[in-house]
Amino acid sequence: MSEENRRLTEMIACLYGSQITRQSLESEGEPPASTAASPTSTKRSRESMETSNSGDANSNKIGTVEADHVDAQSPASDGTCQRIVMKKVCTRIDPSDTSLVVKDGYQWRKYGQKVTRDNPSPRAYFRCAFAPSCPVKKKVQRSAEDSSVLEATYEGEHNHPHPARSSNLPSCATPSGPVPCSISINSTRPTITLDLTKNGGSAQQPDLKKVCREVASPEFQAALVEQMARELTSDQKFTEALAAAILRKLPDY
DNA sequence: CGATTTTGACCCGCGC
DNA sequence: GCGCGGGTCAAAATCG
Numbered sequence: 001m002s003e004e005n006r007r008l009t010e011m012i013a014c015l016y017g018s019q020i021t022r023q024s025l026e027s028e029g030e031p032p033a034s035t036a037a038s039p040t041s042t043k044r045s046r047e048s049m050e051t052s053n054s055g056d057a058n059s060n061k062i063g064t065v066e067a068d069h070v071d072a073q074s075p076a077s078d079g080t081c082q083r084i085v086m087k088k089v090c091t092r093i094d095p096s097d098t099s100l101v102v103k104d105g106y107q108w109r110k111y112g113q114k115v116t117r118d119n120p121s122p123r124a125y126f127r128c129a130f131a132p133s134c135p136v137k138k139k140v141q142r143s144a145e146d147s148s149v150l151e152a153t154y155e156g157e158h159n160h161p162h163p164a165r166s167s168n169l170p171s172c173a174t175p176s177g178p179v180p181c182s183i184s185i186n187s188t189r190p191t192i193t194l195d196l197t198k199n200g201g202s203a204q205q206p207d208l209k210k211v212c213r214e215v216a217s218p219e220f221q222a223a224l225v226e227q228m229a230r231e232l233t234s235d236q237k238f239t240e241a242l243a244a245a246i247l248r249k250l251p252d253y
Numbered sequence: 254c255g256a257t258t259t260t261g262a263c264c265c266g267c268g269c
Numbered sequence: 270g271c272g273c274g275g276g277t278c279a280a281a282a283t284c285g
């Protein structure tokens with residue numbers, strides 16, 4: 001892969017992630033456990049759940065859907081307000097795959113597993129093992145309704161760079177809805193802007209699990225690729241710049 | 254032998 | 270106050 005291509009895909013991935021983060025999707029029926037980001041999750045105060053935002057959790061395999069839930073604690077009397085990101089990621093897996101592993105490029109260390117009341121499949125608890133001080137935690141559990149869907153809930157923000165950012169880019173670019181993105185390309189500079197706010201209007205996510213299934217379908221994947229290709233090739237400046245870049249990399253031809 | 258996973262016990266908040 | 274349930278700890282087991 002050329003440097004330019006790498007940069008392009010990286011920018012796509014970064015932009016994609018940040019836009020999704022902004023969508024603040026409300027996952028349906030978020031169970032009280034997920035509000036663990038609220039003060040209840042800090043029952044053991046030794047780990048103060050640090051603040052705010054991240055956009056780098058992404059998963060692998062067949063299809064994913066992300067939903068952010070930024071919980072704001074009620075403002076303290078002194079006016080301080082801690083914010084904790086709850087990011088939910090659905091990953092379609094092989095139903096026969098019993099491992100509760102969602103590969104997202106980060107190193108995770110499992111520290112617990114528990115069977116919860118509302119779901120017969122066990123829930124696994126992970127901490128980020130890449131950096132000892134990283135406060136991010138992850139809960140992974142199969143969907144109660146569809147055992148081929150893994151639901152990973154991320155809490156907090158990584159305080160270190162993504163250890164495998166570039167090698168994981170394709171999975172970053174997994175879609176979050178029915179072809180939600182519009183693409184504008186500025187070929188005068190290697191800059192691509194993905195406008196993911198145009199996802200059919202409402203930022204609400206009526207049925208997250210349904211979307212998970214939809215996203216995982218080959219038809220959807222093909223449609224997304226087709227749309228992206230169409231958008232890219234429809235911009236003459238971009239194709240010219242791409243051709244020039246390719247030619248530069250192939251001096252012998 | 255160190256790192257990681259497993260798993261039962263424990264802690265703590267919440268509802269009754 | 271008590272029981273339930275989610276989350277975490279930590280010793281033992283396993284792995285590379």
